[in-house]
Amino acid sequence: MQENTAVQETNSINQEQISGQNVVRVVEKTETVETKRLQEHYNFFGPVTFLYAVFYAFCMFRNGSGITFPFFLAGTLLYFVFSLSKLEITLKKGSAFYMISILLLGVSTFCTDGWAIIGLNKLAVFLLVMCLLLNQYFDTKKWNLGKYVGSICQLVVMSFGELGKPFSDGKAYFREKGKVNKKVWYGLLGVVIALPILLIAAGLLSSADAVFRKMTTDFMNWIRPDNIFNVVIRVTFLFFTSYALTSYLCKRSIPEEVKDRRKGEPVLAITIMSLLSLLYLLFSGIQIFGLFLGKMQLPEGYTYAQYAREGFFQLLAVSILNLILVLMCLSFFRESRILKVIMTIMSLCTFIMIASSVMRMIIYIRYYYLTFLRIFVLWMLAVLFVMFIGVLINIYRESFPLFRYGVVMVTVLYLALSFSHPDYIIARVNIANAPGGDFSYLSDLSADAAPVIIPYMESLGYDFGAYELENPTDIMSEDTQAQWWGSYQPKGFGYYYLNHNKKRLDQTSLRTFNISRYMARKQIEARIDGK
Structure with missing residues (x-):
C-alpha cells in the first residue's frame, strides 16, 4: 500500500428538534489522500479527461477495427499513467504485463477483419483494463478469481454513483481558487469571434482549390444531426465514465483482504469427488483402450471414425465442470490429504478427457469442415489444460498464485489465437x-x-x-x-x-x-x- 491512508473528516454536528427533543445527527464523510488530490488538480483532470473523450470519439466513431484503435488504447494508457502521476501513485511492476497485452490486442484488432476476434479482443481489453486498475490501486497479491470478479463488478456498478463528481469537484475547485482566470474568458471569446471568420475563409479557400473544396464538401456532408449526436454521446459517455472510475478508485472502497472461506467439512467434498472420480476413472480407461489404442470392441453399427467424431462438446463441458469443482474444493473446504489425492485423480482424468476431446475434434474436422466455433473449442481445451497444471500445483502448494498464473497463461494463449487469423x-x-x-x-x-x-x-x-x-x-x-x-x-x-x-x-x-x-x-x- 502506498500513501493512501483514509483521512476521516467529521462534518458539523446537526441538531434537529423532533417531538420536543433534540436529536444529534453526526454526518461522516470519508476521504482519502487521492480523493483530495483529484479535486485539487481538477484543472488537470477536467480538461485532460475531456480531451481523452474527444480523442476516443475521433478514433472509434464508426470505426471499430481501424488503425486508430491501437492509438486509442495507447492514449488510454497515457491518460492512465498521467493520472497516476498527478495522484502521486507509483506505477507498479505488475502493471507492465497488462499494458503490453492491451497494446498487443490493439495491434491484433488493426490487423484482422474477423468480427468474432474483434469482439473478443475488445472484451479482453476491457477485462485487462479492469485488472490493471485494480492491480494499481489495491494490493491484489492474494486475490483469487472470485475476489477479482466481485471487485470488477463493484467497480463498474459503484462508479455510477460518481457520475456527478466532475460537477462537484469543479465547483469545489473554482470556489477555492476564486474567480475563473480572465485568460479563460478571453480564450472562449476568441473562439466565438473566430468561428464566423473561419467559415468565410473556408468558403474562399474552397473556391480557390479543387482538392480543398472536395475535402471541405466531404466534411460538410459528414456534419449531419445523426453524426453530431453520435459524437456528442460518445464524448459525454467517456468523459463521465472515465472521471467516475478514477473518482471511485481514489476512494479505495474495495476491501483488500480476502476472507478465508475454507470452513467446509472435507468429508462432504471427499464423498462427492470420490464418486465422480470413480466414474471418471472408468471413462478414462475406455478412452485409453478404445479411442487411443483402438483395442476395445465398439457398439454394433459403429465404425471407428463414427465413434471418434462425437462427444467433444460434452467432454469440454465436463472438463469445465471439473475445473469449477476442484476450485470450489480449494476455496471452501478445510485442508485434507485424502481430498488432495482425490482432486489429483480428478485432474489427471480431466487431462485424459481433454486429450480425447482434442482427438475427436481433429478427426471430425478431417471428415467435415472447420468453423470458428471448432477452433474456439480447441483453444478452450488448451486453456483448460494449462489451468489444470496450475490447479495441480496449487493443490500441494497453497502459496502458488493461481489467479495470476491463470491471467498470464490465458492472456498469452488468447494473443496467439487473436494473431492467428482464424478465418x-x-x-x-x-x-x-x-x-x-x-x-x-x-x-x-x-x-x-x-x-x-x-x-x-x-x-x-x-x-x-x-x-x-x-x-x-x-x-x-x-x-x-x-x-x-x-x-x-x-x-x-x-x-x-x-x-x-x-x-x-x-x-x-x-x-x-x-x-x-x-x-x-x-x-x-x-x-x-x-x-
Whole structure:
C-alpha cells in the first residue's frame, strides 16, 4: 500500500428538534489522500479527461477495427499513467504485463477483419483494463478469481454513483481558487469571434482549390444531426465514465483482504469427488483402450471414425465442470490429504478427457469442415489444460498464485489465437478438403481469408470485374443463382464472398485503414487490372 491512508473528516454536528427533543445527527464523510488530490488538480483532470473523450470519439466513431484503435488504447494508457502521476501513485511492476497485452490486442484488432476476434479482443481489453486498475490501486497479491470478479463488478456498478463528481469537484475547485482566470474568458471569446471568420475563409479557400473544396464538401456532408449526436454521446459517455472510475478508485472502497472461506467439512467434498472420480476413472480407461489404442470392441453399427467424431462438446463441458469443482474444493473446504489425492485423480482424468476431446475434434474436422466455433473449442481445451497444471500445483502448494498464473497463461494463449487469423485457417483447411468443405460458410468469412479464397476463385475462373458492381452477385444469371444452393457448390460462392466484404473493403480512409482489408482489396484489384 502506498500513501493512501483514509483521512476521516467529521462534518458539523446537526441538531434537529423532533417531538420536543433534540436529536444529534453526526454526518461522516470519508476521504482519502487521492480523493483530495483529484479535486485539487481538477484543472488537470477536467480538461485532460475531456480531451481523452474527444480523442476516443475521433478514433472509434464508426470505426471499430481501424488503425486508430491501437492509438486509442495507447492514449488510454497515457491518460492512465498521467493520472497516476498527478495522484502521486507509483506505477507498479505488475502493471507492465497488462499494458503490453492491451497494446498487443490493439495491434491484433488493426490487423484482422474477423468480427468474432474483434469482439473478443475488445472484451479482453476491457477485462485487462479492469485488472490493471485494480492491480494499481489495491494490493491484489492474494486475490483469487472470485475476489477479482466481485471487485470488477463493484467497480463498474459503484462508479455510477460518481457520475456527478466532475460537477462537484469543479465547483469545489473554482470556489477555492476564486474567480475563473480572465485568460479563460478571453480564450472562449476568441473562439466565438473566430468561428464566423473561419467559415468565410473556408468558403474562399474552397473556391480557390479543387482538392480543398472536395475535402471541405466531404466534411460538410459528414456534419449531419445523426453524426453530431453520435459524437456528442460518445464524448459525454467517456468523459463521465472515465472521471467516475478514477473518482471511485481514489476512494479505495474495495476491501483488500480476502476472507478465508475454507470452513467446509472435507468429508462432504471427499464423498462427492470420490464418486465422480470413480466414474471418471472408468471413462478414462475406455478412452485409453478404445479411442487411443483402438483395442476395445465398439457398439454394433459403429465404425471407428463414427465413434471418434462425437462427444467433444460434452467432454469440454465436463472438463469445465471439473475445473469449477476442484476450485470450489480449494476455496471452501478445510485442508485434507485424502481430498488432495482425490482432486489429483480428478485432474489427471480431466487431462485424459481433454486429450480425447482434442482427438475427436481433429478427426471430425478431417471428415467435415472447420468453423470458428471448432477452433474456439480447441483453444478452450488448451486453456483448460494449462489451468489444470496450475490447479495441480496449487493443490500441494497453497502459496502458488493461481489467479495470476491463470491471467498470464490465458492472456498469452488468447494473443496467439487473436494473431492467428482464424478465418484464414478455416479457408485454408476447408478449401484443401474441397469438395467436402461448406462453401456457403466460406462466403461469409472476413477479409482475413482473402489470401486463400481469392487465388482459389481465380483457379475456378471467376470474373473479378464483378467487384466493381454495386452488388457483385448481380453478375450471376438467375439460373446460376437458383442452382447455387449453398454447401457444396464452389462455383458461385466467390461472388457472395465479394458481396459480403465489399462495403468494408471500400473503407479506405486513413482513419479506418485496416491491414487485412487493405491486403484483400489489393489482391482483388490485381486480378481486375490483370484482365
